[in-house]
Amino acid sequence: MADTQPSGPNPAVADQFAGRRLIERGHSRFLEHTQNATGIDIGACYQCERCTNACPVARYMDIKPHQVIRYTQLGWREALMHSTTIWVCLSCEMCTTYCPNAVDVAGLINHLRNTAARLPIRPAEKELAQFHQIFLEELRRFGRVNELWLMATFNRRPAILKKKLKDGSLKEDLSLGFNLWRRGRLKLLPHRSRGIGEIRKLYRHRRGESD
Amino acid sequence: MALSFYPGCSLEGMANDYARSITAVFEDLGIDLVEIDDWSCCGSTAAHSLDETMSVALPARNLAAAGEMGLDIVSPCAMCFNRLRYAQLMLKRRSFDIPWQVDTDFAVHDMTRFLAAPDMLAQIRKRVVRPLANLKTVCYYGCQMVRPPSITGYTDFENPQTLDAIMDAVGAQVKDWSYKSTCCGASIGIGRREIRDTLTNRILDKAAHTGAEAIVVSCPLCQANLDTVPRRPGAGRLPVFYFTELMRLAFRPAAEAGWFRAHLTNPLPLLNTKGLVAA
Ligand code: SF4
Ligand code: SF4
Numbered sequence: 263m264a265d266t267q268p269s270g271p272n273p274a275v276a277d278q279f280a281g282r283r284l285i286e287r288g289h290s291r292f293l294e295h296t297q298n299a300t301g302i303d304i305g306a307c308y309q310c311e312r313c314t315n316a317c318p319v320a321r322y323m324d325i326k327p328h329q330v331i332r333y334t335q336l337g338w339r340e341a342l343m344h345s346t347t348i349w350v351c352l353s354c355e356m357c358t359t360y361c362p363n364a365v366d367v368a369g370l371i372n373h374l375r376n377t378a379a380r381l382p383i384r385p386a387e388k389e390l391a392q393f394h395q396i397f398l399e400e401l402r403r404f405g406r407v408n409e410l411w412l413m414a415t416f417n418r419r420p421a422i423l424k425k426k427l428k429d430g431s432l433k434e435d436l437s438l439g440f441n442l443w444r445r446g447r448l449k450l451l452p453h454r455s456r457g458i459g460e461i462r463k464l465y466r467h468r469r470g471e472s473d
Numbered sequence: 474m475a476l477s478f479y480p481g482c483s484l485e486g487m488a489n490d491y492a493r494s495i496t497a498v499f500e501d502l503g504i505d506l507v508e509i510d511d512w513s514c515c516g517s518t519a520a521h522s523l524d525e526t527m528s529v530a531l532p533a534r535n536l537a538a539a540g541e542m543g544l545d546i547v548s549p550c551a552m553c554f555n556r557l558r559y560a561q562l563m564l565k566r567r568s569f570d571i572p573w574q575v576d577t578d579f580a581v582h583d584m585t586r587f588l589a590a591p592d593m594l595a596q597i598r599k600r601v602v603r604p605l606a607n608l609k610t611v612c613y614y615g616c617q618m619v620r621p622p623s624i625t626g627y628t629d630f631e632n633p634q635t636l637d638a639i640m641d642a643v644g645a646q647v648k649d650w651s652y653k654s655t656c657c658g659a660s661i662g663i664g665r666r667e668i669r670d671t672l673t674n675r676i677l678d679k680a681a682h683t684g685a686e687a688i689v690v691s692c693p694l695c696q697a698n699l700d701t702v703p704r705r706p707g708a709g710r711l712p713v714f715y716f717t718e719l720m721r722l723a724f725r726p727a728a729e730a731g732w733f734r735a736h737l738t739n740p741l742p743l744l745n746t747k748g749l750v751a752a
Contacts, residue, residue, distance in 0.1 A: 318656050322668055350665065353518060354656035355620035359630065368621070372521065379523040390664035397519035398527070405513040407482045416663065431666065438701060442487070445735045449486040456511045457534065464530050464572070 288337030296334055300373045306363040307331045313357035313367045323347040324386075327357045327367050334370065348375040349387035389422065402465050405455025410448045413439070475505035476587075477544040479535055481553040481693070482514050488550075488693035490732035494717040495549055495584070501600055501724045502593075506547070509538050515556040518660045529569040532560035537573035545580040547587050549717075551618035551692035554583040558624050583618050583625070585691045585716065589635035597642045603726040604644025605719060607747050611648050611685040612636035612716075613676065615695040616656045630654065636689055636716055643723035650683040652676050659694040673702040680711055686743055688713045700737045712740030722749060 313327040314320045325345045357367035385391035400407050426432035484492040516531035539546050548554040619627040637647045658672035690696045699713045744750040
């Protein structure tokens with residue numbers, strides 16, 4: 263599955279990288295901080311690229327999995343934070359499983375994604391980031407996640423609605439939804455957990471708010 | 474025997490056919506599934522991707538409730554299983570602070586591995602009334618149930634065998650193939666549809682190429698994905714069964730199995746030609 267040929271540089275990303283490799287001198291403590299925060303031995307990597315070869319979506323990434331390791335070693339934090347990689351990664355764990363040096367590549371990418379989510383930067387894959395956020399928001403509302411409501415909330419976002427109307431995918435969504443409903447696979451009303459209070463408290467604590 | 478059961482959100486909606494077949498099969502096997510009281514969502518990929526702490530805290534609420542019951546947990550969903558196991562491991566290591574007292578002295582099983590234990594397989598074989606002979610299947614495990622092995626406990630993660638063993642026990646033909654645990658891309662199907670379509674279509678192509686007539690899965694997301702992904706014109710579709718649906722078919726050939734109607738790719742013509750359902 264050596265799907266690693268680049269799909270051609272994304273012009274936006276190429277722009278953003280123009281000169282970066284020279285300019286971004288790297289955060290000198292980034293490697294150390296990342297290793298401390300994750301417990302991953304990032305120095306153990308010898309750039310064999312096995313992770314990238316095992317990755318089913320490497321061709322859709324601007325920074326390939328083995329390069330993520332290298333960038334981290336070099337302290338190229340900004341490039342990583344603005345990469346498509348951290349959002350495109352499926353957490354399928356192929357890379358980690360096949361690394362000969364037991365470098366937890368998937369864990370590192372997930373850590374970077376967690377970090378980017380807390381920063382006021384525009385994610386390179388906006389819809390992927392938004393979908394995760396909406397999922398957590400639905401969970402906060404009900405304690406469980408209802409697929410129909412999740413999709414409806416997602417599709418109601420103005421930017422997403424506009425795009426989906428334009429490329430026709432809204433129509434596809436609706437016809438699939440209708441088909442699923444006819445077959446009894448959509449639960450129309452969400453279930454609200456009795457323990458919703460405890461769950462919302464978790465969210466408040468995570469946001470640094472008090473009870 | 475009793476187990477505590479964590480169904481997960483999908484089993485209330487998209488995978489309610491899976492839920493119904495699980496209830497039926499466990500009744501047949503005489504095992505009590507006790508649903509965890511007021512369970513809540515495990516956080517799935519979203520919590521993991523955006524907030525690692527929440528990805529431990531959210532499952533922990535369910536682990537705490539299960540701990541009070543003092544039974545092992547069985548989870549039918551690959552994603553929930555992975556998140557529950559991960560959270561349990563983190564809590565054992567005391568890596569995260571959570572507001573519940575969690576006693577983690579119980580096992581979290583994925584449903585296929587629980588049923589593929591030798592004594593369970595013997596029970597299953599005993600209950601088969603009409604073996605699914607002639608039905609050529611491939612088993613598809615997906616990623617979250619088997620990887621990473623340090624969390625899931627699968628030592629045969631390159632070539633997992635649990636579904637294969639269960640399908641063999643109910644008499645189906647199981648074909649070997651190398652896409653058992655290749656990711657289907659379900660988790661980014663919403664935001665980047667074309668990536669999901671490419672990955673999923675490849676799996677469907679390979680299954681057909683292997684000579685399978687049906688795909689057997691245990692993960693609700695994989696099922697939804699394989700069953701509903703748009704195919705390019707001319708490429709065929711294969712019915713995608715939950716393993717419990719086929720178990721029940723072997724246990725009670727005559728019983729009405731309403732859940733087959735929930736599939737988008739209608740499996741009845743295939744079952745019909747195999748003489749497994751009445752026309
Ligand atoms: S597989 Fe491991 S050692 Fe090889 S490049 Fe990837 S992280 Fe480095
Ligand atoms: S976890 Fe991410 S980077 Fe690793 S193989 Fe899977 S998709 Fe690629």
